[in-house]
Amino acid sequence: MKHYTYDEWLQYVNDEINENSRQELEDHLYSCDQCLNHYLMVMEANESSLPILSDMSEFTDLVMAEVLKQKIVVPDTVRNLNTMLMVPSVPDTTNDAKTKMKKKPFYQHAAFHYLLAAAATILLTFTGAFQSLATYANALESPQPQVQKKKHSVTEGVINKTFAWMDSLEKKEAVKK
Template identity: 40%
Template structure:
C-alpha cells in the first residue's frame, strides 16, 4: 500500500472516508512509521483546531431534560438533597444527645464540676497580693531575727 498523506489522515479523523478505506488505513498504521507520524501530526492539528474549553455540554443537556420533564427532575434532585441534609443534621444531633446522656449517667460532668470547684478553692487560698506576701515575709524574717537575739541574750 502507498503512504497515506496528512490530508488523507485529516479526512480519516473527520470521518469523511468510506469504512473499507478506514480499515485499510488502520492496518497500514501498524506497519508504517512514516504514516504513523503523519497520522499523529494530523491528530495534533485536529486537536488544536477544536476548542473544547469554550463548549459547555452540561448546561444544554440539563435544560433539555428539564424541558422534557417539565422541571420535575431538577426539582426532585433539589428536594432529595434537602431531605438528605435534614436527615444528616438530625442524625448528628441524635448522636450528640446520646453521648451527652451517657456522659451524664457516668458522672463525668459531676466529677468535672468537683474538680473545677477544688481548683477554684485552692486558687482562692493561694491568691495573695504581692504587697501582702512581702509584708508576711518581712514579718517572718523579723521574727526569726528577734528570736535569735533573745536566744543570744539568754546565753550570755
C-alpha cells in the first residue's frame, strides 16, 4: 500500500493538487490509518489558515433555512434511494396529524389495544379464571406434608449407587469363594 507524505497532505489541504490526485488521496484516507494521522497533523498545523466562523449558531440557522427552502420534486425516488442506502428518510411534514391518523387501520390505534385488554379482563373475571388462579396460587403457597418429599441431591444419588455397586461386587466375590 502506498503511503502519502506530510507534504502531499499539505498540498491537499491547501488545494494545490489536481482533481484526480485529490480523489485518490480522499479514497486512500478511508483505508489507511497512518495517512489519516498525517492528514490530521497537517490540519492541526494549518488550523489558523482555515476560515473561522464568526457565529456558529447563525451559520447553522442559515444552513437549516436553505434546507427548508429546497423541495423534494420526486419523493418516491428519494424514499427508494434512502432505502437502498439504508439512510433513514426525512419525515414528510406536508401532511398534518389528522390525515395521518385517518390512514392508520383501527387495530393500530392505542385505544383499540386498551379496549381489547379491558374486554379480556372482564371476560376472565366473569368466567372465574382469576378465582381459579388465586386458588391454585394459595395451594402452592400452603405447605402440605404429603406433597413435599425429601429430595436427595445428585451427589447423594451418585454415592448411593456407587455403594450399591460395590456391595454387589462383594457379594459376587463371596459367591465365587
